[in-house]
Amino acid sequence: MAVLSETLAKAQPCLAHHPVPRAVVGAEAWKQAAQALAEGRMTLLGLWGEHDAAHMAVRDTEEGSIAVLSLLCPNGRFPSVGAVHPPAVRLERTMRDLYGLIADGAKDTRPWLDHGKWPHSRAEARAPYDFLPAEGENLHHIVVGPVHAGIIEPGNFRFTAGGETIVRLEERLGYVHKGIEGLMAGADLKRGAQLAGRTSGDSTVAYAFAFARAAEAALGCEVPPRAVWLRALMAELERLANHFGDIGAICNDAAFALMHAHTGVLRELVLRTCDAAFGHRLMRDGIVPGGVAHDLDDRGVAAIRALLAEARRRFPPLVKLYDDTASLQDRTVGTGRLSPELARQYGAGGFVGRASGRNFDARRDLVYAPYDQLHFTVPIRNDGDVNARVWIRIHEVEQSLGLIEQILDRLPAGPITAPLPIGSDACEGLALVEGFRGDVLVWLHLNREGTIARCHLRDPSWFQWPLLEAAIEGNIVADFPLCNKSFNCSYSGHDL
Amino acid sequence: MRKHIFQGMIHAPLTEAAPAPDDAALAELAQAVERTARRRLGRSLAIREVDAGSCNGCELEIHALNNAFYDLERFGLRFVASPRHADVLLVTGPLTQNMREALERTYRATPDPKWVVAAGDCAIDGGLFAGSPACVPGSIGAAVPVDLYIRGCPPRPIDLLKGLLALLEAQA
Numbered sequence: 001m002a003v004l005s006e007t008l009a010k011a012q013p014c015l016a017h018h019p020v021p022r023a024v025v026g027a028e029a030w031k032q033a034a035q036a037l038a039e040g041r042m043t044l045l046g047l048w049g050e051h052d053a054a055h056m057a058v059r060d061t062e063e064g065s066i067a068v069l070s071l072l073c074p075n076g077r078f079p080s081v082g083a084v085h086p087p088a089v090r091l092e093r094t095m096r097d098l099y100g101l102i103a104d105g106a107k108d109t110r111p112w113l114d115h116g117k118w119p120h121s122r123a124e125a126r127a128p129y130d131f132l133p134a135e136g137e138n139l140h141h142i143v144v145g146p147v148h149a150g151i152i153e154p155g156n157f158r159f160t161a162g163g164e165t166i167v168r169l170e171e172r173l174g175y176v177h178k179g180i181e182g183l184m185a186g187a188d189l190k191r192g193a194q195l196a197g198r199t200s201g202d203s204t205v206a207y208a209f210a211f212a213r214a215a216e217a218a219l220g221c222e223v224p225p226r227a228v229w230l231r232a233l234m235a236e237l238e239r240l241a242n243h244f245g246d247i248g249a250i251c252n253d254a255a256f257a258l259m260h261a262h263t264g265v266l267r268e269l270v271l272r273t274c275d276a277a278f279g280h281r282l283m284r285d286g287i288v289p290g291g292v293a294h295d296l297d298d299r300g301v302a303a304i305r306a307l308l309a310e311a312r313r314r315f316p317p318l319v320k321l322y323d324d325t326a327s328l329q330d331r332t333v334g335t336g337r338l339s340p341e342l343a344r345q346y347g348a349g350g351f352v353g354r355a356s357g358r359n360f361d362a363r364r365d366l367v368y369a370p371y372d373q374l375h376f377t378v379p380i381r382n383d384g385d386v387n388a389r390v391w392i393r394i395h396e397v398e399q400s401l402g403l404i405e406q407i408l409d410r411l412p413a414g415p416i417t418a419p420l421p422i423g424s425d426a427c428e429g430l431a432l433v434e435g436f437r438g439d440v441l442v443w444l445h446l447n448r449e450g451t452i453a454r455c456h457l458r459d460p461s462w463f464q465w466p467l468l469e470a471a472i473e474g475n476i477v478a479d480f481p482l483c484n485k486s487f488n489c490s491y492s493g494h495d496l
Numbered sequence: 497m498r499k500h501i502f503q504g505m506i507h508a509p510l511t512e513a514a515p516a517p518d519d520a521a522l523a524e525l526a527q528a529v530e531r532t533a534r535r536r537l538g539r540s541l542a543i544r545e546v547d548a549g550s551c552n553g554c555e556l557e558i559h560a561l562n563n564a565f566y567d568l569e570r571f572g573l574r575f576v577a578s579p580r581h582a583d584v585l586l587v588t589g590p591l592t593q594n595m596r597e598a599l600e601r602t603y604r605a606t607p608d609p610k611w612v613v614a615a616g617d618c619a620i621d622g623g624l625f626a627g628s629p630a631c632v633p634g635s636i637g638a639a640v641p642v643d644l645y646i647r648g649c650p651p652r653p654i655d656l657l658k659g660l661l662a663l664l665e666a667q668a
Contacts, residue, residue, distance in 0.1 A: 153547050
């Protein structure tokens, strides 16, 4: 019997949780689960707190099943997962900052999102941040941020370099912490969906999609088929826009501006098509619990078909340009290599994981409608460098173009929303949606009257940011922007 | 690569005609811009973008200003890497408590004369995040003096462009 089934068999199930099981476990089983994560028998999908409980979402490596394990913490403490499984470390530091839960046995107890600036900041966070040391002859520090040179989000990077070579990078994040999970508590589903859609602006569709699915799972709401297909259409358009933008931006950071100019045009064409089809360039608030906010008319369909034709005309010559330009490949090949072992350990999603051999895509492996009826392949590479992350994006663009075409060809007719059966009882739901950057997790606990008791949003970046620190080691300082852009982690999605 | 460059020479540009500056913004700015500054800067402004807690949606649309369709630099407007080189701070987000000090320091690092443009609904009053203890009440305006607000969630590139052109007109 696989480790997760074994754990669940001995635990107390929570019947109001859908569509996957949640079970309350004891401290011993919690520790065993942490050990199973450390041994690679399970993958950590999320770890979050409430004032009196800790929860972890896990996936069994062997069975592929997922579940939430909960530990009641009446005295505000729980056995540390991060002590044996490093991907949990920053999540535990966040649980302390936001919910006061203490991870017993944790080695790194520094504050994370709490910079000592909140009215309720704890004393420890008000002290200067204790960066990790790097010692050696002739090492020097380079401190970057939080305000960066480009038009990007804020974060603080501390490099220790020996000459040009980076010996250690330490990230300090949390600058854009807006208190989203705090605002979620007590909000109704409409406001909750809006907040979810503003967690990470580039993934507004993915977040709204995951939030809606979690709410519908909790309430037992069946979404009309047309809405389900329109959601996937929006999700693929979002992926397309972001991948086009990223491919160009990565090349731009290798001083190859030509590609950036051309993919910038492609990205703009996608956004204008989204505006024409769904009334918003980023399709913000387009997905709502129960369905979608806007129907797609014939003009919208025609606009998207025209976009497909234009992308298929313009993109292949750009791929050839990337493939043929030796000076560009000289920068991307072999740079910022992430080992498959680390990608697996951290459960890294998206192009970061798939460029380093982690064969996982929520659309296929945690299949949700309408992807169960669509044909696509998941590109995988094992080289793990900047070049591999570019190629994964290129192949995903090709797959998304195919998916959009299939959706338009088979889009069912009918209504686009269903009423939400609110007011029966308190209930809980979990959903994972494959955003452009990886799997977005939303966990939702609804009160009896349908308001939000607790909502946790886990961005894929939580399991990618720490890997950037590993991938950059031994590279030159000048290649950091290139590596960073090839990861393109979210700050806002991470900082919440 | 030669093929791409050659095609770029023979095809008409994608760049669109300039929009008229936003009238309301123009009126708002007329008072903010001093005559002396107009003489010194001419028709060129260097912009430093500061994300003060945005979801990144505004940054995506600000980025778009540089693409071939909007081509911001044709107006003499350009983004710079340091506040030391900037005339304008373009600030987004509901101003998180964790970014307040960085924004204030960036403002102080920008030489006079300078203007602050707050872009996006969050930058006006906190938007959807208003009331969060993690955000500064009153948003950007509570920390630095704001000369122009551009609405939207996020503002469309064309609206950003209209606002920035108004800034240019007011000081030209």
